Amino acid sequence: MKLHVIVVTITCLLGLAAFATLSGSDFSFELIGATATEKEARPETIISAEQQRARGAYLARAANCVGCHTAQSGRPYAGGRSLSTPFGTFITTNITPDKATGIGDWNEEDFWKAMHEGKSRDGRPLYPAFPYTEYTKVTREDSNAIFSHLQSLAPVAQHNPPNRVNFPYDFQPLLSLWRAVYFKPGIYQPDLSKSDEWNRGAYLVQGLGHCSACHTERNPLASMRSAAGETTLGGGQIMGSNWYAPSLSSSAEAGSADWPVGDIVQLLVTGVSPRATTSGPMAEVVGQSLQHLTKEDAHAMAVYLKSLRETKARSRASAPAPTEEVQNWLRQGARIYKQHCQDCHGASGQGAPGIYPPLAGNRAVTMTPPINVIRSVLNGGYPPVTAGNPHPYGMPPFAQALHDGEVALVLSYIRNAWGNRASLITAAQVDKSREGIH
Ligand code: HEC
Ligand code: HEC
Ligand code: HEC
Known part of the structure; x- marks a missing residue:
């Protein structure tokens, strides 16, 4: 040095x-x-x-x-x-x-x-x-x-x-x-214009749940605070890992403003919901922590998450122009999909409710940056084991079965099939993800 x-x-x-x-x-x-x-x-009541x-x-x-x-x-x-x-x-x-x-x-x-x-x-x-x-x-x-x-x-x-x-x-x-x-020490200060339930949710998310420790971009000195001294839940790559924790306040990533509260609760306590499936570090958070929340606390957390003000997603790479070359790649990707993925995720990416996540209309598939989706295919994985989903089905790893070019083709395909629109994935991006796997 x-x-x-x-x-x-x-x-x-x-x-x-x-x-x-x-x-x-x-x-x-x-x-x-x-x-x-x-x-x-002050404790409100004396407890044993x-x-x-x-x-x-x-x-x-x-x-x-x-x-x-x-x-x-x-x-x-x-x-x-x-x-x-x-x-x-x-x-x-x-x-x-x-x-x-x-x-x-x-x-x-x-x-x-x-x-x-x-x-x-x-x-x-x-x-x-x-x-x-x-x-x-x-x-x-x-x-x-x-x-x-x-x-x-x-x-x-x-x-x-x-x-x-x-x-x-x-x-x-x-x-x-x-x-x-x-770093500014200070206990959570309730917002008196909001309900007790909202405040309870904010206390859990900002304090004990330490969601921002992962879901916030850090500056090069590892701080999550902006110059204005605020932390946000605007999404960020987890330090030292190849996972991106999506923005909890952007509807293009993992914002839940337009979800029914019940679906948010379901995701937090069971790890799966009709619109999303937790994987990797988030599956650990659900399995070890969130599934044990009381009904009231999970509901409070969901109410708070749903209320987060919409923030812009990070710049979205635009979908590819439909040139002959691109169409050709997507056709090759479709063939790989049919051979390796379709049995579980369905001919039109619809998945199987509660068992295999849909890929059509799934933000985890189209998100920028694409590191999680690359990782899902290379490593496979399981949603967490929870009381509400005691025997989760898993996804096999494809790191051995497919080479970088094939992974890139099938990912480019699922990001642009069934109404999904997102940037193509290159073999170099897949290769880079392989390095970071641990
Ligand atoms: C994201 C990982 C992480 C979580 C979650 C976490 N800790 Fe830690 N904790 C650490 C690390 C790393 C250190 C050591 C920091 C250092 O050496 O400067 C530490 C240090 C500590 C220390 C100081 C120990 C000492 O000997 O000085 C205490 C006490 C502690 N943690 C308690 C807790 C409690 C209680 C919780 C839950 C409320 C918790 N930690 C959750 C990572 C974590
Ligand atoms: C250890 C890091 C970490 C912590 C702590 C963490 N998350 Fe996550 N979270 C992630 C990662 C990585 C993803 C992306 C993988 C995924 O989609 O499951 C994610 C995804 C999510 C999603 C989207 C799920 C989906 O599949 O669309 C929600 C909602 C979420 N987290 C909420 C929370 C809340 C609320 C907390 C605090 C109680 C929290 N997270 C704490 C890492 C973390
Ligand atoms: C044996 C059934 C099975 C096969 C085959 C399979 N998957 Fe999956 N897939 C799953 C399951 C189960 C999950 C949820 C894993 C988790 O939560 O970690 C999943 C998750 C995913 C995700 C992440 C979705 C999200 O919401 O986070 C993507 C992307 C994906 N699969 C793509 C593919 C592709 C591409 C192929 C073929 C190369 C494939 N899958 C093959 C079962 C399968």
């Missing part, structure tokens, strides 16, 4: 910090070490320790703590899962109550500092691979409940391997600066 990279990075951050100061943001927050001043939410733990278990699921804090085939909550990003590989920590290696020595206050301020017990600022940028919206009462749940787990002795942060991001003052510019 060359010196100029550090210089550029630092200059860049200093520039941003200066900008934040000028624009009156909370730049001074980190530097003077102030703590949050919000009033803590047991009720608090049960509530904490529920909230921890809504926040999917276990999803990140569990290694593949590891003990739940004992950490060790690697999250790779362009900034390095972050390894989640042991949050079972083991005194030596977990958080057995922590108290409610220490835990609140982590959730609300993104600081470890010893004051070390944490990397935002831990989504405290969203969890900061969680109330003190809910934080305490999650803590009591974690403390009730069986302790697991498992040491935390160190993060492998790339140079120069391992230079701690850079993280402090980043936080000063991009």
Whole structure:
């Protein structure tokens, strides 16, 4: 790594910090070490320790703590899962109550500092691979409940391997600066012009559900906040992965403004709905977290998602001109479709309700960027196993069966058949996706 990279990075951050100061943001927050001043939410009723733990278990699921804090085939909550990003590989920590290696020595206050301020017990600022940028919206009462749940787990002795942060991001003052510019602690403030249900949905989506951690474009310094200090759900590629989390506010991507609330609820809790099927990281979110929401909470989330103001989709690549050459490609694609795909997805892309997703009129098929659709065909996959869809049918991977050119042809075909209109896919795009598969 060359010196100029550090210089550029630092200059860049200093520039941003200066900008934040000028624009009156909370730049001074980190530097003077102030703590949050919000009033803590007061529990409305006194609840027993047991009720608090049960509530904490529920909230921890809504926040999917276990999803990140569990290694593949590891003990739940004992950490060790690697999250790779362009900034390095972050390894989640042991949050079972083991005194030596977990958080057995922590108290409610220490835990609140982590959730609300993104600081470890010893004051070390944490990397935002831990989504405290969203969890900061969680109330003190809910934080305490999650803590009591974690403390009730069986302790697991498992040491935390160190993060492998790339140079120069391992230079701690850079993280402090980043936080000063991009992170503003503060619990969710209800919008009094909206219903209690809407506010509950917003609290879940923005806070515990940390949906924006994936569904928002990050700038090159991994921040989701715009210069105006807002986060959106406008869609973005997930850092360090080959998945695009579509915009939840654009009707061309995954916006649900024109869906019946019931269909949104169905998608969130079962992973499938008449208009969409969850795959990859979203299938994990549904399987590990959203399917466990109460009816009321799932409904509240859906009401909030449906209300998101329409935003423009990212520039849509236009559909191909119907030249003789293009028609010829699409005919070849149709042949591959008939041979490999039609049995499940149907002769007119209609799918089979509840079993195989339709491809006709499916936004996941025509979306820009096309990385998910390429990935679906290369890797195959399963919707999540949920109470509402206990035996999901899967899609076989075609990475071996078809070469890049064939995958490109069949994808170009399904993006332009049965009324679908979208850009053609090239063999080079497919090849690029193969590299990113892990
Ligand atoms: C997207 C992945 C992700 C999710 C979801 C997540 N964490 Fe973490 N968490 C991390 C990472 C990565 C770290 C380590 C950050 C670092 O080392 O700077 C971390 C660190 C922590 C720490 C600090 C531990 C220490 O020793 O300083 C606590 C406490 C914690 N997480 C609790 C939780 C809880 C509670 C939840 C659910 C409400 C949760 N995490 C959800 C990724 C995640
Ligand atoms: C770990 C990253 C991640 C998180 C966290 C996440 N999503 Fe997603 N989401 C994705 C990806 C990737 C897709 C695209 C794959 C797909 O269509 O299922 C997606 C797709 C979706 C879709 C469209 C489904 C479809 O097939 O059309 C909806 C709706 C959605 N997410 C809602 C949410 C909500 C609400 C939350 C928060 C409770 C959330 N997501 C949290 C990654 C994530
Ligand atoms: C054995 C049945 C089967 C076959 C054969 C099959 N698929 Fe699928 N396909 C599925 C299932 C099931 C899903 C849902 C997978 C998931 O949620 O991860 C799916 C998902 C998809 C998706 C993503 C749709 C969405 O809403 O996210 C696309 C695109 C797709 N298939 C295209 C194809 C193409 C192209 C072929 C042929 C090369 C093919 N499929 C062959 C069963 C099949």
